[in-house]
Amino acid sequence: MSGQMNFLMNKNLKITYVNLYKFIIYIIIFLHLGFLNIFSEFDTKAVFISAILSIICFLIYLNQPYKEEIKSKWVIFYTLGVIVTFFVQLGRLSSVGSNLTLIQAIMFYDFIFLSLLIFPLYEILIHNHEIFIKNTVILVFLALLMRLGIWCLYNFTTIRFNNYIIHAEDWTRPVFGRMFMRVNNTCLDGLAFVYLAKKLLIDNEHKTSAMFGILFMYLYVIFVSQFRMQLIAFTLILLIFTYKSAASSRKKYLNILFLLSFICISILIFSNKIGSFFNTFSTTDLNYGGSTQIRLLGIDYLFNRWKAINPWLGIGFIADKVEAIEGTFWLSDYGFLVAIIQYGIIGGVIQVLPFIIGLIDSIKYFYKRTIAYEIGLTIYLLIMGISFNMWGNTNYIMIPLYIAFILYTNKRLEL
Secondary structure (H helix, E strand, C coil): CHHHHHHHHHHHHHHHHHHHHHHHHHHHHHHHCCHHHHCCCCHHHHHHHHHHHHHHHHHHHHCCCCCCCCCCHHHHHHHHHHHHHHHHHHHCCCCCCCCCCHHHHHHHHHHHHHHHHHHHHHHHHHHHHHHHHHHHHHHHHHHHHHHHHHHHHHHHCCCCCCCCCECCCCCEEEECCEEEECECCCCCHHHHHHHHHHHHHHHCCCHHHHHHHHHHHHHHHHHHHCCHHHHHHHHHHHHHHHHHHHHCCCCHHHHHHHHHHHHHHHHHHCHHHHHHHHHCCCCCCCCCHHHHHHHHHHHHHHHHHHHHHCCCCCCCCCCCEEEECCEEEEHHHCCHHHHHHHHHHHHHHHHHHHHHHHHHHHHHCCCCHHHHHHHHHHHHHHHHCCCCCCCCHHHHHHHHHHHHHHHHHHHHHHC
């Protein structure tokens, strides 16, 4: 009897810890989704507060009895590696000629401490992943609806007000022949889309709401954020999940044949549109060519600087905006290259380690039902990482979430 009582007490104690983690992480997610940017520029403050909350959350985790054992040593290596790298790069500020002061560097790169959330996030996913993910997706959609409302005001009315959701009033691109002012996506769009795609294609649950959610996110990407790599990532996730669902059904060969036929017919029907879309990545494209050309010049400039300073340790912490004779470049445009350029070969390997693990798992266990989140997030982050810096400001939160999902998937595969 006493043994049963102890078991129940331990279980209730663990639930109390998990609920505390969820409360803290919901605050961090709320801050990262930019709700407070409607009043002032809050991203830097949001990440600073989140870094402090992450440290507090981790300290609580260390003192939690009966924790879930994390057998993957690479996670410990990664977490220690990125934090050590943070302090190494702070110590190199003056030697690399950084354009940041010590305080600025800490404020711009303190997001590294969000890596400590991996451990409490893992506890949450093990004990109550569905509710946590659902609530996170709801917050993402509320943030997208807020941004959509502001986008509508700026594109279809003359109403203007001070906010920091709008990047710039001249940040426009044409869609179907009409110029639209753009508004950014959120840092957690990938998780929301994978959740909806999984519900629709893998779980066959809440199909109507999942379809409307996916349609909304597609329209948002096409008209509001106009982020081409995100459009590719969304489409690839749907195709891979459709194939995964078809391959695991009783009529898998017929379903796969149908899927391939549908893809071929779609390519034939929309070949001109598809060709026009991929031409936007060309340097000769009328609307996008200038942006592509500047990015290519930036790659040359940044790699030359990397080779000149220190290939092993990188160019270190610098501001996102880089002004040079060749032009003005933004680190946020260079995706995975930033890991090597900023952190060098040593730090770059540490930074990309989770993606290597996630890709291997996704291929190795592709037909397992429990790996859907890991596959979807791996596709999303690998595609987005081509031209989107995940090691910056509010974007980094996806990485501890991604690693927690890898750990969760491995735990489920053991059962």
